[in-house]
Amino acid sequence: MSAARADPYRSRMSTPQPPVGPVDNSRIPRYAGPSTFAQLPRADEVPAADVAVLGVPFDSGVSYRPGARFGPNHIRTASKLLRPYNPALDVAPFAVQQVVDAGDLAVNPFDISEAVATIEAAARAYESTKLLTLGGDHTIALPLLRAAAAAHGPIGVVHFDAHLDTWDTYFGEPTTHGTPFRRAAEEGLLDPERCLHIGIRGPLYTAEDLTADGVLGFQVIRADDYETSSVADVVARMRRRLGSGPVYVSVDIDILDPAHAPGTGTPEAGGLTSRELLNTLRGLVGLNVIGADLVEVAPAYDHAEITGVAAAHVAYELLSVLARNRLA
Numbered sequence: 001m002s003a004a005r006a007d008p009y010r011s012r013m014s015t016p017q018p019p020v021g022p023v024d025n026s027r028i029p030r031y032a033g034p035s036t037f038a039q040l041p042r043a044d045e046v047p048a049a050d051v052a053v054l055g056v057p058f059d060s061g062v063s064y065r066p067g068a069r070f071g072p073n074h075i076r077t078a079s080k081l082l083r084p085y086n087p088a089l090d091v092a093p094f095a096v097q098q099v100v101d102a103g104d105l106a107v108n109p110f111d112i113s114e115a116v117a118t119i120e121a122a123a124r125a126y127e128s129t130k131l132l133t134l135g136g137d138h139t140i141a142l143p144l145l146r147a148a149a150a151a152h153g154p155i156g157v158v159h160f161d162a163h164l165d166t167w168d169t170y171f172g173e174p175t176t177h178g179t180p181f182r183r184a185a186e187e188g189l190l191d192p193e194r195c196l197h198i199g200i201r202g203p204l205y206t207a208e209d210l211t212a213d214g215v216l217g218f219q220v221i222r223a224d225d226y227e228t229s230s231v232a233d234v235v236a237r238m239r240r241r242l243g244s245g246p247v248y249v250s251v252d253i254d255i256l257d258p259a260h261a262p263g264t265g266t267p268e269a270g271g272l273t274s275r276e277l278l279n280t281l282r283g284l285v286g287l288n289v290i291g292a293d294l295v296e297v298a299p300a301y302d303h304a305e306i307t308g309v310a311a312a313h314v315a316y317e318l319l320s321v322l323a324r325n326r327l328a
Contacts, residue, residue, distance in 0.1 A: 003200035013208035020046050021084055021094040023046060030080040036101035037075070037134075038082045043100040050097040051322055052132045053315070054122070055104035058115050059298075061139030061176040065265040071297035072104055072134040074263075075315065078308030083298070086320040089282055093323035106196055112175050116143045132318055134311075136267065138165055138177035141250050142184055148154065148291055152246040155290065156194030157181070160277065161252035162201050162223070162268040166213045177265075177296070185216040192217025196241045198234070198280065199223050199255035202268035206253050223255075223271055235283030242287055249278075249284065249292035249318060253311050263302025274310045281317040285324045292318045295318030 023040040033039040037053045055072030062068065085092045093099065105122050107115040120143035123131060133144055147154055159165065159181060165184040168174070175183065184190050187207075197213075201223040204210065210220070219241055223236055256263040257271035272280075297311045 002068045017047065019095060019098040023084075033080065035049070035073075035076060038079045038094070038095065038213060038312075040099055040101050043102045043222050046098055047172045048098060049100040049129050049318060050098045050326070052102040052126060053132050053134065055098065055134045056107060056119055056136040056140045057166050058105050058107045058109065058119070058135065058140060059137040060109050060115065062114055062137045062265050063170050065175060065288055065298060065301065067298035068135055068195075068265060068296050069109070069301040070135045070299050071136060071295070071311075074297055074299035074302070075134050075294070075307045075311045076101070078305045079312035079315065081211055081309075082316050083147075084310060086316065088278075088287065089317075089320045089324050090322050091327070093320040096323045099319060112139065112173070112325060116140075116175060118141035120146050124150060127151060130322060132315060133293040134315070135293060135297070138180055138216060138252055138295045139175060139252075139259075140295060141293055142175060142180040144291065144293055145180070145184045145189045145248060146187070146253050150244070151319040152290055154189060154191040155246045155248050156191050156242045156285040157184075157196070157216075157248050157250060158197075158232045158242055158284075159197045159250045159252075160199050161197060161250075161265065162199055162271060162278075163214050163252070163253045164197060164204075164209060164218075165252075166216055167209070181218070182216060184192060190217060192243060194241060195219070195240060196221065198319065199272055201270050226272060226276055231279045233283060234280055238280070238283060241288065245288060247287050249281075249289060251314055251318075252292045252296045253290065253294065253314070254296055255308060256310060261307040263294050263298050263300070264305030265298050266296070269310065274313065278317050281321065283312065284321045286328065287325070289321055294318070
């Protein structure tokens, strides 16, 4: 393995020690604590890590409102109120696994191809450490899926979003925030029997958008299905579809209704509540989740940190799922 590809934690994982968690907020006020996600240690402050929270401040692939490049730090700021124990999943996610904040990846904002290559190389370096990646726009999912498939083979994907993101091109550009899952399917990165969109809604260009999406291997659970089915029913459908193989989770914050997440680039009316999304994510416990991303938080359009708080809780639930799975 080349030095550029070396896992920054791989050589140190053989020396287990109790995880270093967030700072003690009974002694340090939350507003004065570290600026890391959930006030966790930085990657250089611990000898090894099980999970790294990595920011990718890139939004050059957006087709409407820009600003998601500022998403990672907005989510970090909104995460200061998170606490160490998750009662919904009965787990302390920072006590059973070492979670670190790996900072932000520097990517070229003027060259999408170069940015994608940088993200893929960085993700491949974390071979022994699971990544929770904070975007940035949904373009970043493609290089992350390339890295995941390189490590695990074709993977199942559960994609939480208002939009399919399986369009072909925008203005002739094949790699944008609306195309990552088409490119991933075309490249053979995905298991076509285990891919699923959740939360789809809003107008499409043509009816063929859905037909083409199905050919790529995706099933669809619409936002409206939460009206006719319970969250438990949705979770059961999700688990049946994803099965027992490796699963990658991709969450676009615009899956939430604009009332719950106004700070995003392509808002669509009629979305999920934050409670519906968090409860659906908890249904991933027991599945082989290998990594996740959380994208499209654009703080310029946020109000009172509504979107940032929702995103911070989404990230917290994903970390809690990883912790519960680690205990199984």
